[in-house]
Amino acid sequence: MSQEAQTQEPTKLAIFDFSRTICGNEGVYDGLVDQVKTLRENGWQVAIASLAPLQEMKDEMQKIPAEPGKSMYDLFHPIIGQEALKAINAGKADKTSRETAREIILATGASRSHTVVVGDAFTELLLAKNNGLKYLHAGWDDRNKDGLRCVCFEGSDIDISEVDVEMAQSIPCVSQISDRLEAVLEPQLEKDNDPELDR
Numbered sequence: 001m002s003q004e005a006q007t008q009e010p011t012k013l014a015i016f017d018f019s020r021t022i023c024g025n026e027g028v029y030d031g032l033v034d035q036v037k038t039l040r041e042n043g044w045q046v047a048i049a050s051l052a053p054l055q056e057m058k059d060e061m062q063k064i065p066a067e068p069g070k071s072m073y074d075l076f077h078p079i080i081g082q083e084a085l086k087a088i089n090a091g092k093a094d095k096t097s098r099e100t101a102r103e104i105i106l107a108t109g110a111s112r113s114h115t116v117v118v119g120d121a122f123t124e125l126l127l128a129k130n131n132g133l134k135y136l137h138a139g140w141d142d143r144n145k146d147g148l149r150c151v152c153f154e155g156s157d158i159d160i161s162e163v164d165v166e167m168a169q170s171i172p173c174v175s176q177i178s179d180r181l182e183a184v185l186e187p188q189l190e191k192d193n194d195p196e197l198d199r
Contacts (some may be wrong), residue, residue: 013045013110014181015101015117015127033066036075039176045108101131116184134184 036046061073105115117128118136128135 006125009043011045011108011110012043012181012185013022013047013105013108013115015037015047015104015115015133016119033064033075035071035178036066039181042178042182044178044181047104047108100129101133114185116181118181136180136184 039046058073062154064072066072066075101115105112112132116134116136117125119125119127125135127133
C-alpha cells in the first residue's frame with residue numbers, strides 16, 4: 001500500500017434536511033450554498049434527505065441559483081446521483097430510513113462514523129437515531145432557541161438520550177455549520193463500528 005493511500009483522509013458526509021430548511025425559510029438559500037461550497041473545499045460530501053417527493057425536490061432546487069449557470073440541484077445532485085436522491089420517511093419506516101441512509105453513505109464512499117445528519121426537526125433526528133448516525137441540531141429559526149424543546153419534539157415518544165446529539169443553538173441560517181460539523185466528528189474520527197453500513 002502506498003504512503004498516499006495510507007494517509008488519505010476518510011470521506012466525511014453531511015446529510016442535510018431539505019424540505020423546510022431550504023424551501024420553508026426565506027433567506028436560507030444563499031447561506032446554504034456558501035456552506036456547501038465550504039464543506040466541499042474542506043473534504044466533505046453533501047447529501048439531501050427529505051420527506052418531499054423526488055420530483056418536488058428537484059423542481060424546487062432547480063429554482064434556486066447556486067452559482068453562474070448552476071442551480072442548487074446541480075450543486076447537490078452529482079454527489080449522490082439521482083437514484084439515491086430519494087424521499088424518505090424515517091418517522092414511519094425504519095427499513096426505508098436504513099436503506100436510504102445506506103445507499104447515500106455507500107454512494108459517497110463515507111462510513112457511518114464519519115456521517116452527520118443536519119436538521120432541526122423530528123424526521124432528521126429519527127433518521128440519525130434509526131441509523132446510528134451523529135446528529136447536529138441546527139437552530140435554523142427562533143423555534144429552536146431552547147434547544148431540543150422545540151415544537152417538533154413536543155409530545156414525541158423518541159428518547160433523546162439514545163441519540164448522539166451535538167447542539168448548535170441560535171445559528172443564523174446555516175452560518176458556522178462547517179465548523180460545527182468538524183467539531184461533531186472530532187471525537188470519533190478513528191471509530192467505525194458499523195460493518196453492515198460500510199460494506
